[in-house]
Amino acid sequence: MDFRLTDDQIALQTGLRELLEGRFGPERLRAAVAGAGSGADDDGLPLWSELSDAGLFSLRKPERSGQREGGLGLGLAEAVLAFEEVGRALVPGPLVATELATVHASLPPHRAAGLCRRQPAGRGPLLVERLPALAVLLLPDTLTGEVRSLSPSALRARGRRGVDPLTPLWEVQGPVPDGEPLPGVDAGRLWAEGTLLTAALQVGLAGRAVATAVGYAKQREQFGQPIGAFQAVQHLCADMLARTEPARAAVRAAAVGADAGVPTAELSVEIAGAKLLADQAAVRGARDCLQVHGGMGFTWEADVHLLLKRAWVYEGSFARTPESAEVLAEGLSVAGLGHGAGHGVGHL
Amino acid sequence: MDLQDTPAEAEFRRGLRDWLGKVLPDVPSPPDPLDWPARRVHDTAWQRRLYDAGYAGVHWPREAGGQGATPAEYLIFLEETERAGAPYVGANFVGLLHAGPTIAAEGTPEQRRRWLPGILSGAEVWCQGFSEPGAGSDLAALRTRAVRDGDDYVVTGSKLWTSHAEVADWCELLVRTDATAPRHRGISWLVLPMDAPGVTVRPLRTLIGTTEFAELFLDEVRVPVANRVGAENDGWRVTMVTLSFERGTAFAGEVVACRRALAELAGLARRNGAWEDSGLRRSLGVLSARFGALWRLVQWNVSEAQGGGVPGPGASVFKLCFSEARQELYDLAAAVLGSGALVLADGADGADGADGAGDDWTAQRLQGLSYTIAAGTSQIQRNIVAQRVLGLPKPGRA
CATH class of the missing domain: 1.20.140.10 (Butyryl-CoA Dehydrogenase, subunit A, domain 3)
Incomplete structure (x- = not known):
């Protein structure tokens, strides 16, 4: 066992972080927000071609030397590390669906894909992110296990203002057409991978929330000292980290398990746990970050609101908390409990 | 990132599982939690079995009598023993996980020879005398005094939350040897024999209704200077060294x-x-x-x-x-x-x-x-x- 990152994994992580800091720093983020909703840039996906060229979407595609569309042949372990970085940088767009379509449906480079699953009743309207910018829409049916693909133009939809300014949404009107079957792709697996990659985005975002809150708490002074010297503020920040790091460990371990061929039942429980904890870490972390910023946190220009709004978007993407909690509960099997004695023994 | 056992780890796990499978059916069921002497017997008997099988002090260095296992192997030990329902470390907790590692790291060769074998074999039980009524979270506020008198320290004060005090042979004790020094620099680490004159143990009833802990009263207890581990007034650092063992x-x-x-x-x-x-x-x-x-x-x-x-x-x-x-x-x-x-x-x-x-x-x-x-x-x-x-x-x- 060695759960530390390998040198190659560290290189991947730092390389991507540096690329994103250079290309999608605070200025570019603000410019994207300012451009959003103006009508001019609604279809534009900032950074898409660069990320595609950097291999973000084709990390897990098998290598095929000499062929144009070969990937890097890496695993989910590398993919979650990369998605942590993209989540941290607040890069907008259908990142996860595009990765899945690149790996499983041969989506060509520089294109974007979407994904939608039929909504059970009582879950609100069926929304698709950036519909006009998509080349293809994946339709996983987790009941039959089948995945179908659909041309986005076949959907009737109307544009809505998304709560996250960088996640414009289209509300699907009427029934979703059947589309074409995508042979050889399992819907359950697709959904699980998408859930895990979304959890990785949340972990990255949660880490940014901690760093942003701590940075502000060190610099903002009240009562003659940095507010970060007050335990009330310190404990908020400590709790943010204490939610983020277990979630990070869970996300990475689930990815390692998936690459190592852990059985599906066990893996789905791990992924459900990873997503649930990552959602909590990101959503609560972003709220605490906003709280640490005080009145500034409530303003448009402080950027903190972008963290929270994006965390809400990811929380609603792929497996949501109630679904994950049910998977986890089901995983608490009654079999193989071993001895009854000895649990919870305390010591000083 | 790799979560699978290395071949060496897998071998260690297999050997341990086999051994647990053989010995656990013979282990008696745990005694009444209120019967301290019986608990000592139960816990130390398990430690003796570990010792005889070569599993005592898995994570201790070899030169201290341990097995020199890697942290990952020690984790496997903890995982497998717990999973199999083996007895908890219990009365051996302070000796195996705190006092022993401290002596292994900071003790003289003579001190190691004197105390480490008894901890590993389960022959001797230790308790911890760190916290005091006025020194809880702020441990460095401790006030139990040790005054040098010839080859002895004369120790007076009181300690709190001392688990297993009723059945312990030894106590790792933090005392103040220099009241004028800055708080962290006037503390020494002593080994107190629990049968020394002037030691009084008073069980403390917890909100569960049982006596999990004790108070320890020390009234001019003589502790040989030879029982000090580390330099005089260096006890704070000596204590912290142990944490690296975890x-x-x-x-x-x-x-x-x-x-x-x-x-x-x-x-x-x-x-x-x-x-x-x-x-x-x-x-x-x-x-x-x-x-x-x-x-x-x-x-x-x-x-x-x-x-x-x-x-x-x-x-x-x-x-x-x-x-x-x-x-x-x-x-x-x-x-x-x-x-x-x-x-x-x-x-x-x-x-x-x-x-x-x-x-x-x-x-x-x-x-x-x-x-x-x-x-x-x-x-x-x-x-x-x-x-x-x-x-x-x-x-x-x-």
Whole structure:
């Protein structure tokens, strides 16, 4: 066992972080927000071609030397590390669906894909992110296990203002057409991978929330000292980290398990746990970050609101908390409990 | 990132499993928790078995009589023994996990020869005399005085929360040897023989109603200077050295135990119908995610320690999360038991008696109240995370 990152994994992580800091720093983020909703840039996906060229979407595609569309042949372990970085940088767009379509449906480079699953009743309207910018829409049916693909133009939809300014949404009107079957792709697996990659985005975002809150708490002074010297503020920040790091460990371990061929039942429980904890870490972390910023946190220009709004978007993407909690509960099997004695023994 | 056993680790796990499978059927069931002498016998007998089989002090260095196992192998030891339901370290806790490692790291060759073998074989039991009525979270405020008189220190003061004091042979004792020095620089680390004249042990009744801890009163107790480990007034540093022995494994066995207890609780909920309550069922699922992630965090911390680095994102993050998750487990147990949570076991129906009532979940819930207090309160852990991990300024030092 060695759960530390390998040198190659560290290189991947730092390389991507540096690329994103250079290309999608605070200025570019603000410019994207300012451009959003103006009508001019609604279809534009900032950074898409660069990320595609950097291999973000084709990390897990098998290598095929000499062929144009070969990937890097890496695993989910590398993919979650990369998605942590993209989540941290607040890069907008259908990142996860595009990765899945690149790996499983041969989506060509520089294109974007979407994904939608039929909504059970009582879950609100069926929304698709950036519909006009998509080349293809994946339709996983987790009941039959089948995945179908659909041309986005076949959907009737109307544009809505998304709560996250960088996640414009289209509300699907009427029934979703059947589309074409995508042979050889399992819907359950697709959904699980998408859930895990979304959890990785949340972990990255949660880490940014901690760093942003701590940075502000060190610099903002009240009562003659940095507010970060007050335990009330310190404990908020400590709790943010204490939610983020277990979630990070869970996300990475689930990815390692998936690459190592852990059985599906066990893996789905791990992924459900990873997503649930990552959602909590990101959503609560972003709220605490906003709280640490005080009145500034409530303003448009402080950027903190972008963290929270994006965390809400990811929380609603792929497996949501109630679904994950049910998977986890089901995983608490009654079999193989071993001895009854000895649990919870305390010591000083 | 690799979570699979190396060939050496797999071999260690296999050997340990085989051995546990052979010896555990012969291990007597645990004694009455109120019978301290019987508990000592039970716990030290298990330690003797480990010693004879070459599993004593798995994580201790070889030159100290241990097995020199890697942190990952020690984690396997904790995982497998807990999973198999082997006896808990119990009365050997302070000796094996604290006093012994301290002597191994800081003691003279003579001190190591004198005390380490007895700890490893289970012949001698240790207790800890650190906290005092006026020195809890702020341990460096301790006031128990040791005054040099010839070849002895004369020690006077009182200690609190001393578990196993009733049956201990030795006590690792922190005393103040220089009242004028800055607080952390006037402390020394002594080995106190518990049968020395002037030592009084008074059991302390906890809110569970049992006597888990004791108070220790020291009235001009003579302790040989030769029993001091490390230099005079260097006791604070000596104490901290021990922490490096944990190498990310603290509470690892307890995480395994909690995961098993949660599965048992889910089984109980399925049987008594509480499972139909979707809110409760999902809360059990969420807790399962937390324990699962905490196990991964342990693996991460151990991996970092194995590589010689700082244990992962910090032992404090783990301790903070685990203490709270552990308490939540027993709160959820109370929700599953319903009114049964108001009933304590009375021996009539035994721990495995009628579903719910008479089980020991409620006693565990009471015990659990200590988890956010013992070994560093959750508030202190948050201070440590904020100040040492996140680098926020110390209060009042603007």
